[in-house]
Amino acid sequence: MDKIMELRDKRVKLWEEAKNFLDSHTDEDGKLSAEDAAAYEKMEADVVEMKKAIDRLERQAAIDRELDKPTSKPITNQPENAKPAGGFRATDEYKQDMLTAMRTRFRNISNVLQEGNDQQGGYLVPVEYDNRLIDVLNEENIMRSLATKITTSGEHKINIAATKPAAAWIEEGGALTFGDATFDQIMMDAYKLHIAIKITEELLYDNAFNLESYVIEQFGKAMANAEEDAFLNGDGKGKPTGLFHETLGGQATCTTNTANISADDVINLIYTLKRPYRRNASFIINDQTISALRKLKDNNGAYIWQPAVIAGEPDRLFGYALHTSQYAPAGGAGKPILAFGDYSYYNIGDRGSRSMQQLRELFAGNGMVGYLMKERVDGRLILPEAVQILKVKGGA
Incomplete structure (x- = not known):
């Protein structure tokens, strides 16, 4: 060429x-x-x-x-019927064979499972399982419901407008002035997150035990907790970069007037955020800080906290939705205590499907079977000015 x-x-x-x-x-x-x-x-x-x-x-x-170009493709054993929409992982046969394989310690494996076979004994999670696992993650993890989710197949580049040209008034016949539009890039990778659980052989072989729901619930909750902690506090080293990261997270331009948070501090935080981002903005706060916020009153002695009037809706503070997380910082001298912004500018990159693997010999001596769920994910706030962080007065 x-x-x-x-x-x-x-x-x-x-x-x-x-x-x-x-x-x-x-x-x-x-x-x-x-x-x-x-x-x-x-x-x-x-x-x-x-x-x-x-x-x-x-x-x-x-x-x-x-x-x-390849002249042929590998021969695989597949059912004689046409392949259904969504692939064989979406069929009831695949789901049932997955459960059968788990209960028999992967000794009884039918041809339906060959699509997900690999040399390490791992199997792609059936489509129904994967979707339900995402449901658990979305329910348990506030960042997955607020952030922008993308699916990546490799290292993902996000283009950011670093500077924008500005308009200027000129006299008739005056010389033109030119501004530069520059661009930057943010790279999103994929970090491995794994969760392992142990199940006794008695429970595994007992058909009356709802193994499917137990595995999905335990994996989903563990993954959601680990993800939410990383999406908020991750340092970007082997894990996503968190929303509260000192330099790559939201902009920490506000500080409380005293060691305790006040209504004035919250108002300052709200109007530090630029107007376009306030349209879809909300708060993220630690559970421990709610007590202090619920006691705040206006000049008329009325509480500024606005409890939700509809079940399932978040409470509100100065008219903005408020989300709580046990992983949000609890404050302390010089530490962040509250975030306010449009979290759609936080991107979560999922790399492909989750996979499940049986740990065959690790727990054989004590009559238990281990299962390992793995995913690859990254997260990054691509526009720091879209989120403002309130810090507690004192400290560096």
């Missing part, structure tokens, strides 16, 4: 030289001398021949690409 581009550049230059030669050697009647005509025809012939050479190389490259 580099050779083709090189020849194209040479052909363009050669044609420009031929046209310039013709312009400079033509007399007033548009005629050339016999010697100049021969020279021009030679240059023109070279341009035509170079086009033929380029065409040959392009045909050669096309043939090479065709020959590089």
